[in-house]
Amino acid sequence: MPAITEPKLISGNANLSLAKAIARRMSMHRGMSQKLVDARVERFNDQEIFVEVYENVRGEDMFIIQPTSNPANDNLMELLIMTDALRRSSAARITAVIPYFGYARQDRRSKARTPISAKLVANMMVEAGIERVLTMDLHAAQIQGFFDIPVDNLYASPIFALDIIHQLRDRLGDVMVVSPDVGGVARARELAKRINAPLAIVDKRREKPGEVAEMTVIGDVSGKVCIIVDDMCDTAGTLCKAAEVLMEHGATEVHSYISHGVLSGPAVERITNSVMKSLVITDSIEAPAPVRNAPNIRILPTAPIFAQAILNIWNGTSVSSLFDNETLSPIYEGIL
Incomplete structure (x- = not known):
């Protein structure tokens, strides 16, 4: 099905430089300017997270770029709160682009009376309103099954x-x-x-x-x-x-x-x-x-492969095609 909306990128504070690099690569691929959505993701004095989106996102295909790396809890909460802000602003679809998926090492009960935190995090993301996840090299591939939504796991x-x-x-x-x-x-x-x-x-x-x-x-x-x-x-x-x-x-x-x-x-x-x-x-x-x-x-750099994967998701085309050297080599030509 052809895309009828524009892909829009928004980023938390976890890896803003990667988000900007992805936007630049998408601009190159599309031949038009692709900028991050203007928003603020800040903290109150008691460290509560506050998000405000300054642009209209109604009916848009939104991609939140936010690895849940150290500090994992802060970055995870930023992702969830940004998702809630976009959902309440009537975004058409929300995709979480999580280059590094935190809590992935807690994917099973290794001992008695221990949590499966990766499953809990997956439940929180789905409940917040995330409809698709794009990540890279999950610690355990079976984490994809923790989600009841599509998960695209890229490989390095x-x-x-x-x-x-x-x-x-x-x-x-x-x-x-x-x-x-x-x-x-x-x-x-x-x-x-x-x-x-x-x-x-x-x-x-x-x-x-x-x-x-x-x-x-x-x-x-x-x-x-x-x-x-x-x-x-x-x-x-x-x-x-x-x-x-x-x-x-x-x-x-x-x-x-x-x-x-x-x-x-x-x-x-x-x-x-x-x-x-x-x-x-x-x-x-x-x-x-x-x-x-x-x-x-x-x-x-991972921006080239993430930018192309985002465009493929937006266009409804194959993401797994990026695993082939014939497809990936032109994307990284002149970079490696």
Whole structure:
């Protein structure tokens, strides 16, 4: 069905730079100016969130760009309150563009008497009036089933594949993709297929959350340029330890490609002092100055793929087509 309304973008405070970049990319694709809807998202003195939309949005196709990253609760509430403001202003459809979906790690009951917070967050979003979700690299793919509305889950691996082919084009024959744990094998295999590389696994055992007791490498990494791939990096303890273990097993270089750079606590210092040659993350979470200034951290843009996905949703065309190199390569031409 052809689009009869214009796509309109509105952003909270979580990642305003990404929202502006998406608007710029959409302007390029459409050949016309695409700006963020004029609004204010502020806090009262007691930290209550207040939203006011200055433009008419009646009957419009609205896209709220708001990752629920740190501070997760504040950014989640901003998303819900913006949704309520748009719904009460008679927007035709509200799509939440959530580059990083917070609470995704709480996707099951790992112990007795624990919550499934990801399901609770999904219920809150639907109840607030969100009619569609666009996100990237959910921690667990089954979270899509927590929603009773359409969820489009984009993948960073096609972007990573393009970057690896560009950065390591002279040594692709020596590249080996490594999963930092058994649970991430499917994600690592997907990237390995895209660059036609073999796969290894680092098996880790935890004594308690945040601490890794033992690591074993499954596969021969000697003489290989190892690419660790994962969906998120928090304190970077596991990532740095995995890089050390790979180097001890004969790897010539270790690079890491992580979809979401949470990078809390001592993460940046650990990465700067680690044996990793580079850590590559996306801009799904707005990077603070220490991350941007770190010598061995690079940030890949997600605005091109999100802009095209938003346009495809607005036009009613395929979002999964963006997973193919033939479709994605022109979007990222001249960027990577």
